[in-house]
Every structure is written in C-alpha cells, then in structure tokens.
Amino acid sequence: MPDNQEAREVVGDYKAGWKDTENSTIRFDFGLSEEVVREISKLKEEPEWMTELRVKAYNHFVKRPMPKWGNTSTLDEIDFDSICYYLRSSEATEKDWDDVPEEIRNTFDRLGIPEAEQKWLSGVTAQYESEAVYHSIREDLEEQGVIFLDMDRGLKEYPDLVKKWFCSVVPLTDNKFSALNTAVWSGGSFIYVPKGVHVEMPVQAYFRINAKNMGQFERTLIIADEGSSIHYVEGCTAPSYSTDSLHSAVVELIALPGAHIRYSTVQNWSSNVYNLVTKRGIAHENSKIEWVDGNIGSKLTMKYPAVILKGEGAHAEVISVAYSGDGQHQDAGAKIHHLASNTTSKILSKSISKNGGRGTYRGLVTVSPKAENCKLNVVCDALILDEESRSDTYPTMEVANPTARCEHEASVSKVSDNQLFYLMSRGHSEEEALAMIVNGFFEPFTRELPMEYAVELNQLMALEMEGSIG
Amino acid sequence: MQTAADYLSLPQPERADHLWRYTPWRRVHPTGDVTEVPEISSASVSIAKLDGSTVPEGVSLERVDLELGDLPDSDPFTLSFLGAVTATSGWEVKIDSKFNLDMPLLLDIDTGEGSSAVHLNLQIGDLSEFELITRVRGSGDWFGLLRTGEVGSGSVVNDIVVGLMQQGTMLRVDSLDIGRDAQVRVGTVSSGSDKTKTDLRYLLKESGGSVRVLGSVLGAGSMHLDHHVEILHDAPETFSRLSWHSACGGNSRTVGTGMLKVMDGSRGADAAQIFHNLLLSKNAEADSIPELEVLEHEVVGCGHGTANGPLDENQLFYLQARGLDPSEARRVLIAAFLNSTLSEMGSENLHDWLVVLLSSELERLGSGMEN
Numbered sequence: 001m002p003d004n005q006e007a008r009e010v011v012g013d014y015k016a017g018w019k020d021t022e023n024s025t026i027r028f029d030f031g032l033s034e035e036v037v038r039e040i041s042k043l044k045e046e047p048e049w050m051t052e053l054r055v056k057a058y059n060h061f062v063k064r065p066m067p068k069w070g071n072t073s074t075l076d077e078i079d080f081d082s083i084c085y086y087l088r089s090s091e092a093t094e095k096d097w098d099d100v101p102e103e104i105r106n107t108f109d110r111l112g113i114p115e116a117e118q119k120w121l122s123g124v125t126a127q128y129e130s131e132a133v134y135h136s137i138r139e140d141l142e143e144q145g146v147i148f149l150d151m152d153r154g155l156k157e158y159p160d161l162v163k164k165w166f167c168s169v170v171p172l173t174d175n176k177f178s179a180l181n182t183a184v185w186s187g188g189s190f191i192y193v194p195k196g197v198h199v200e201m202p203v204q205a206y207f208r209i210n211a212k213n214m215g216q217f218e219r220t221l222i223i224a225d226e227g228s229s230i231h232y233v234e235g236c237t238a239p240s241y242s243t244d245s246l247h248s249a250v251v252e253l254i255a256l257p258g259a260h261i262r263y264s265t266v267q268n269w270s271s272n273v274y275n276l277v278t279k280r281g282i283a284h285e286n287s288k289i290e291w292v293d294g295n296i297g298s299k300l301t302m303k304y305p306a307v308i309l310k311g312e313g314a315h316a317e318v319i320s321v322a323y324s325g326d327g328q329h330q331d332a333g334a335k336i337h338h339l340a341s342n343t344t345s346k347i348l349s350k351s352i353s354k355n356g357g358r359g360t361y362r363g364l365v366t367v368s369p370k371a372e373n374c375k376l377n378v379v380c381d382a383l384i385l386d387e388e389s390r391s392d393t394y395p396t397m398e399v400a401n402p403t404a405r406c407e408h409e410a411s412v413s414k415v416s417d418n419q420l421f422y423l424m425s426r427g428h429s430e431e432e433a434l435a436m437i438v439n440g441f442f443e444p445f446t447r448e449l450p451m452e453y454a455v456e457l458n459q460l461m462a463l464e465m466e467g468s469i470g
Numbered sequence: 471m472q473t474a475a476d477y478l479s480l481p482q483p484e485r486a487d488h489l490w491r492y493t494p495w496r497r498v499h500p501t502g503d504v505t506e507v508p509e510i511s512s513a514s515v516s517i518a519k520l521d522g523s524t525v526p527e528g529v530s531l532e533r534v535d536l537e538l539g540d541l542p543d544s545d546p547f548t549l550s551f552l553g554a555v556t557a558t559s560g561w562e563v564k565i566d567s568k569f570n571l572d573m574p575l576l577l578d579i580d581t582g583e584g585s586s587a588v589h590l591n592l593q594i595g596d597l598s599e600f601e602l603i604t605r606v607r608g609s610g611d612w613f614g615l616l617r618t619g620e621v622g623s624g625s626v627v628n629d630i631v632v633g634l635m636q637q638g639t640m641l642r643v644d645s646l647d648i649g650r651d652a653q654v655r656v657g658t659v660s661s662g663s664d665k666t667k668t669d670l671r672y673l674l675k676e677s678g679g680s681v682r683v684l685g686s687v688l689g690a691g692s693m694h695l696d697h698h699v700e701i702l703h704d705a706p707e708t709f710s711r712l713s714w715h716s717a718c719g720g721n722s723r724t725v726g727t728g729m730l731k732v733m734d735g736s737r738g739a740d741a742a743q744i745f746h747n748l749l750l751s752k753n754a755e756a757d758s759i760p761e762l763e764v765l766e767h768e769v770v771g772c773g774h775g776t777a778n779g780p781l782d783e784n785q786l787f788y789l790q791a792r793g794l795d796p797s798e799a800r801r802v803l804i805a806a807f808l809n810s811t812l813s814e815m816g817s818e819n820l821h822d823w824l825v826v827l828l829s830s831e832l833e834r835l836g837s838g839m840e841n
Contacts, residue, residue, distance in 0.1 A: 068486045369752065384767045387734070393762040399778045402749035406778040412764045413771055 028086040030213065034058055037183050040086050044152055044186070047159055050166075057172040057182035064176040070362070071329050074300045078274055083215040083246050085184045100126075100134050123148045123203040127187040127218055141199060147192040148203055151219050154190025161192060165223055169252035169280050169308075178278040181217045181250040188218030188249065193228040193259070202231040202264070202450055209236075209245050209273065220251040224259035224287075231262040233450060236269060244299060246274045253281030255289050257311060262290040264449055269298035271327055277303045285311030285340075292448045293320040295330050304362060306335035309343035309371075316345040321445040324357025324389070333362040333394075334378075338404070341372040348444055349380040353389035360392040367404040374401065378408040383415060383441055385434075473557075474507035477550040489545055489669060492725045492757055493696040498641050498667040500555075500585045500612040507551065512559030513579050513586035513613065520574045520603065520823060528569035528598075531577070536560035536591050538618070544645045545669055552616040552643055556589035563602075567595030567622060574601035574628075574820045579615070581608030581635060592619030592646065594627060601628040601816045603823070608635055613663075615642040623649040623676070628816035630657035632827065639665040650676035657815035659824060660695055661688040661831045671700045674708035684815050685714035686808040686828070689722030689754070690835035696725040699743075703736040703766075712743035712760075715811045717804050719750030719835075727759040730774070732766050740770035747778040748807050750800070801832050 028036060037058045041051040066075055123137035125148070132150035141148070147158065155162045172182040189205050209216050224230055236247065247269065255261045261281065269275055275298040281289040291305035307316035322330035336345040351359035361380040382391040391412045399406055415437055423433035439446070446454040482504055483490040496504050517531045518524060525531075538553040563577065579588055590604070606613065613635060621627055633640055640663040648654050660666055672681045681701060689695050695718075701710045716724035730741040747756035760774035781803050789799035805828060812824045 068484065369755075382764075384764060384769075387767045389767065390763070390765040392764070393774065394759065395761070395774075395776070396757070396759045397776055397778065398755070398757045399747065399749065400755040402751060402754060402780045404749070404778055404780075406776070408760070408777070409773070409775040410760075410762065411771065411773040412762055412769070414767050414769065 028084055030084055031081045032058070032083070032085055032184070036085055040184055040186065043086070046155060049163060050155065053167065053172065054183050057179045060173050061176060061179035061183055064179060066176060070302055070331050071300055074329060078244070078246065082213055084213055085215050085217070086186060087214060125150050125189055125205045127205065127207045127216075132187050137203070144197050145194040146197060146199060147190065149190045151188040151190045151221065152186070154221070158190070158192070161223070162190065162221065165221055165252065165254060169254065169282050170250050170278050175278060177248045177276045178250050181219060181248050181278070184215070185217045185219035185250070188220040189222070189232070190220075191222040191230065191232065193224045193230045195225045196227045198228065199230040202233045204233045204235070207234065207236040207247075209247065213245060215246040215248070218249045220249065222252070222261055222263070223254045224256060224261050226256045227258040229260040231264065233264045235265075236267045244272050244274060247277070249277045251277070251279040253289055255281060255283045255287035255314075257285040258287055259284075260288045262292065263305075264292040266294040266296070266449070267298070267301075268296045271297060271299055271325070273298045275301040275303065279303065280306040280308065281316075282308045282310050283314035283316060286313040287311060288315045288317075290317040291320070291334070292445065293318065293332070294445060294449075295320070295322040295332050297325075298328060298330070300329045300331065302331045304333045304335050304364075306337070307345065308337045308339060309345065310339050312340045312342050314340065314343045316343075318347045318349075319445050319448055320349050321442050322351040322359050324351065324353045324359045326355040326357060329358040329360065331360040331362060333360075335364040336366075336376065338365075338367045338371045338374040338376065341370070341374070343371060343374050345376045347378040347380070350441060350445060351380075351382045351391060352385060352438060352441065353382070353391050354385040356388035358390050358392070361395065361410070363395045364398070365396070365406065366398040367401050367406065369400045371401050372403045374404045376404070376406050380410040381441070382410075382412040383438070384412065385415065473550075474554045477507055477547070477554050478505070480547050480550060483547055488727065488729075488759070488761075489698055491727075492723075493665075493667050493694065495547070497694075498639050498665055500639075507554050508585065510555040510585045510587045510612075510614065511582070513581045513588045513608070515561050515577065515579050515588060515590075517563070517575060517577045520576045520819065525575060526571065528566040529575065530562075530564045532562050532564070534560050534562045534591070536562070536589055538589070544643070544671055548641065548643050548669055549616075549645070552587065552589070552614050552641065555587045555614055556616050559587055560589040560591065562591045562593060565594045565598050565600065567597055569595065569598040569600060571600040572817070572819070574603050574816070574823070577602060577604045579604065579606045579608075581606065581610035581613040583608075583610055585612040586610055587614035587616070589616040589618070592617065592621070592629075594619065594621045594625055596622035596649070597624045598622065599626045601820050602630070603820070604629075604631045606631070606633050606635060606640065609637060610635065611638040613638065613640050615640065617642070617644045617646065620647045621649055621652045621654050623651055625649070625652045625654075627652070628655045628657070628820065630659065630815055630820065630824070632659040633662060633666060634831075635663040637664055639663060640667070642666070642668040642670070644668070644670040644672070646671070647673045647675050648679040648681055651678035653680045655682045655684065655815055657811070658685045658687070658697065659812070659827070660685065660697065661835065664693055666693075666695045666697070668697045670698065671702070672710075673702045673704060674710065675704050677705045677707050679705065680709040682814065683710070683712045684811040685716070685726070686811045687714070687716040687724050687726075688804075688808060688828075688831055688835065689716065689718035689720070689724045691720045691722060693718075693720075693722040695722070698727045700729040700731065701741065703730070703732045703739040703741060706736055707738040708736060709739075710741045713811050713814070714745045715748070715808055716746070716756055717748040717750060717807055718754040718756055721751075721753040723755040723757070725757045727761070728774070729761045729763070730772060732764045732769060732772055734765040736766045737768040738770055739766060739772070742771070742773045744774065745776040746807070747776070748804065749778060749780055750804070797836065801836065805829065805832055
C-alpha cells in the first residue's frame, strides 16, 4: 500500500500537470495542409519516397470521414485547424543529459527518466513535443548490432530497412488517424534487434507534450529478427490545459520467426488530451507479441492494440487496464487475428470507472478458415465505483474454422462490500481499503510491468482513489 | 412510424451500425431494392391448443387495425418497414387476466407462397400463466413478422417462436414490454429459412420483471441466420438471462449479437448473457458479439460470455463405441447441444414437442451439415 503523501511527492498533482515555458526553436502555425506536410518532410531532409508517402497519407486523411462508431460526439469536437502539427524545442537529439536544454532536462528529471536509465534500462529516448531531445543506448547492445534510434535518425541512417517495413503493418489507409500520423509523423522509436540477440533489460521511450494545442504524432517501428527478444516500455504525460491536445501515434511491431516483443505502456495523459493511437504487430512462426497497456487520464482514448498471428505457432497476449475519471472516456480493447494454424492468444482487460468516467472495452477476435487448432481466451472485467460512472463492453468474435477453441467472459460489478468490510476490520480506513482492492484488481497488469512502472502505477491509482469515500 | 413514407425518409443503415454489421439490409429486403416498399400479402394465422383442440375462454385472436407508435428502444428502420408492410395484416392475441392453462397454445402462421407479413400484438393480462408457441411454416420467398405488446404484472409466460420456413427470408422484430414481477421466457428455435434476420427487444420497465431469452439455432446448407437480442433494464430489481446456442454446418453462417443495457436507476439489476457456437464443418462460420452497457453502479452483477468449439472428439468416440454410426453420433451430440436451451424454454409438454421438432429438423438437414 503506497503512502499517498509519498505518492504525491513522486508524481505531483495531476500528477504530471506542470508546464514549462515554451521555448520553441521552430513552431508551425496551427492547421494542416499539404504544404505543412511537405514542410515537415523538407525540414527533416527526408528522401523523396517518404515525402510522397506523407502527401498520399494526407490526401487520404482529408478524404476519410471521421469514424461513425465509438464516442462520436467527443470525437467530432476535435478541431484539426487549431492544432500545431510540428514544434521543435531543441536543436538536436543529445546523447548526454547535460546537453539537453535545462528546462526540458528538468521536466524529465521530475519524471524520473535519467535516474531510471541508470538503474534499469538498456536505452532511453525522450521525446519533447515533436522531436526526440535525448537518446542513448548501452554500448554492449550497440556492439551486438542492436539499433535503437529515434525514428527520424532511423530513417536517415537505415533508409532501406525503414522503407521495407514502414507502413507494412499499419497501412496509411488503415484509418483516419493512422493516415494523419503517416502524414505528419515526427519522432518515435526505430528498433532493430538482430537474429538471436536478447535485450535483457527494457528500453524506454518517454513522450512529453508541453505546449498548448499541440499534436504529437510519434511513429514507432520495432523489428525483432529471428530468435531475438526485446522489451520496450513507453510512458506519456502532458500538462493540464483548458484547450485540447491530440496524441495520435502509430506503432508497428514485426516479430520474425521465434522472436519475442513485449511492448509496455503506461499513459498518464492530462484530461485535455485526445489519445487516438493505432498499435499493431505481425507475429511470424513461433513468435510472440505482448502488449501490456495501461491507460490513465486523457479526455478520450481510443486504442485497440492488435496482433496479426501470421505464422504457425505464434502467440499473442494483450493485458490492459484503464482508469476513467471525471469527464474521461477510455475506449480501449484489443484485436487479434488468427490467420495461421496452432496460434494462440489471450486478452485480459480490466477497467475502473469513477466520478462519472466511462470505461469501454471494445475487442475483436477473428479466426480465419485456414487457421486450424487455434485457441483463444478473452477476459474483461470492469468495476464501477459510483453512481455517475458507466461501463460498456463490446466484444466481437468471428470464428470461421471449426477446430478453434474460443472463450470469452466478462463481468461488470461494484466493489464487494464483503471485501471492504474484511479490510476495514483489519484496521484500514475505507479509503485505504478501496485503494487496496483497486490495486488488487489491477494486479494481473502491474505484475507484468517493470518494478518501477508498477510502483508508479500503484501510486497513481492511490492518488486517483483519494476522496473516493464520502 | 408505420407508413412507407416514414421508412423512405430514414437513412439507409450502414455496415458500421451494430445491427447491420453482418447482414446488409438489402440482403433481407423482399426485393433487394431498398428504395421500395413492395405490396406484401397477409399470412394466414390461427390459434389452437397444442393437441389441436379449440382454445378456452380467455384467449382471443382477432384481426385488427393496429396503430404502431414510436416504440421505445427499437430500431426505427426495420420497425417502420414492417409497420408499412403489415398495415393491413394486424392481429391481436389477447389473454385475459388470471388466465391459466397447462397445455401450450399453438399459434400457427402459414406464410403461403410469395411474400407475406404479419403484425402480432400480444396483450397479456395480469397474473396469467400459460405457454404460447408461434410456429412459422410455409414455402414463401419472404416473410415479415412483427411482434409487439405487453406482458401484464405478475404473469408467468413462456413464449416460443419456431421458424420453420422451407426456404426464403424471414425478418422478425420483437418489441415486448415486461410488467412488474412478470416472469417471461422467450424462446427462439430457428431453422429452415435461407436467410433469417431478427431484432428482438425486451424492456424490463417495472421492478421485479424477469426475462430469459433462449435460442436454439440450427444452420445447414448455405443458411445465413442472424439474431440480435437487446434487453433493457429500466427498473430496479430486474433480472435477465440470455442464453443462445447455435450449431452450424455446411456453408452456413450464424450470427448472435446481444446487448444488455442497464439504465441508471436500475438498482439491484442482475443481467447476463452467453453465446455458445458449435461449428460442424470447415466452411461454417459463427460470429458473436455479446455487448454490455452498464450505467448503474448498484447492480447484483452484469456478465457475458461466449464460447466456440467443434464437436468433442471424445464424446463422438464414446458414442461410436456404444454402437452408433458416426453420423448418428454427430446428430446425438448436436441435439444435446441444442437441447440445453430447449429444455429451459418451458414445461415438459412443450419440451417434448420441441424435441420431436428438433429431431425431424436434424434428420431433414443431416446431409447439409456435413463439410
């Protein structure tokens, strides 16, 4: 049970809601046009094919209507003309924290990133607004041929590798927001793990939006070659503003035969951020992709990490938790497509709604006609903590092979009075007891996170539970 | 909403619309031309006791002109279409208060040939206790069934609809209100028509109401059987269970989509739904979407589940070891699977009747369920 005072000291109050003075070196005007798209590409000195890809994606974004499902009323409030699509706050991506501009460095210090790097990470990239401001990787991994760069440098240094895989998992026509990302992407991570290399400690990316009405569109591409493994961890925060910001990332994972990718996220956006993210991986023969996904904060999150099980014997897991507070809607879930035989998958989703928040699980699992002997299991549980909140579950299963074994179960409930009574009879206040039950509810998720992230998540939840009673 | 003009004024449903995701409207429209409201004849309707004898006092079936208002929580699109095509084929089934009968009532609908439709309005009085089977038969190309009405307070009703058209398309919409402390079982036995699209909605609008929605669906050949069930809890202490079993073979496809909505203020609501699908052949497909929307915090519980799988090899082996040939063993296991919902639909009388029906359907469709 974390001490709330201690928790407040660690994470502040939204916890990460402070803002720095904006010291941009380049700031685009609000609004989006083909000119803006070409300008971003020119600024980054990109190859012609990437510029054209961006323009094509922009045209698709313009043509594509807004989604007609989900929380359309909140989605329709997005004003694409009042968003800044590119803002650079630092001249370069540094390899030493001391070279990062002081104000930005202080922000990441407060978020604990440099300290974490020393203790338990194989590499770090820190993105502030549109660009990475700091980047490092352990020398021994570099020597083994592991590539861990911010996406812009990845494109410059490994154009052929990027060209081969970019948009191969999430095509630019996939959805309106992936098209937007493809048009204006900036930053993100590019990782290639060579055959047979195991990156033992996680690598981390931290994404911070600081400016008002900012759009952050990072692009991440991770390729794990045959028999390799990597654990990638990302965290996200933004200051609280009265106007909205947009975070629309695209993440593409490719697990080649026998590889293992674990992608862990703890997002703690302020309640003025639209978080509309497309995350998808392709798993080849006997490979494994895991999404461990924590969603706290944001105005509206729409995020459904997906895995395409393309190779025989591949395995996918999605473990996600979502906390919806006042004015928030966490529309999260998972998608798994079983295209090959003997593939297996597991989805575990947990959500909590409080103070009028709305938690939604939206999932899709398909088994194709040619995929024999697939097994899949979906479990989603939701807790509603008060009268104003709501919880929805929209799971879809499409099974076209008779040998598939598919199970889905879900429940929506309130906190058990018996559990509260038991803990209070052991001397805990009602508020503490509730926080413990909530942490216990999230435990299948937190135990999959690196220790530091798990502790931070527990602390965040303890703060969110403050004032729950009475 | 019951005129052709009402229907034509509404936008066509899109595939993004949950209700039309797997079955586009044009596929179940009588002519396929969705801008048209064709002339549809009236199907013939009769009622008797299950043994063929005349219905007792307290039960009436009358041809009436029905006014179809804006029914709450219904899909305006199908409702307006069916309202328009049944404008001259309305029937009222009236059951008096405190009516009590052991023998099930059998409401027979003969679709005839071509296209036909019926609007049945069920007016079930308070404190009645009986079973009603609605059987749809015929060799028509298209049949529309609209069932509206109310179940009175304290009534205990088993209401079973059996779809046995030999071919063609069946479009069915239910919109039933369930009164205070009423206990209703709504069973659907679906087999026969090439295409079936149902949209079944039950409203628990008063406290203590209870509904069990049960489905036994058998798909063979190239059937497309799409069933959507919505249960709305809009009062305290209401109870619902949705249990749907689909077995599909051949090139058939079954779709089961459910929505349990627990509205704010429905304290003590207890809602659950489960879809079980048995896939019998390589080309069969089963889709299920059990949805939940819970806006009330003080609920007993809200859950859902779905499970898909093939016939159990061990069970097949066991039955063959007992002397059954492989196709017989398959039939027994399919019957057992579908029987688990049939057996909950009502009394022993009713169950016996349904089992005979299921056996003959399995016999008739046997070869259509193979690969």
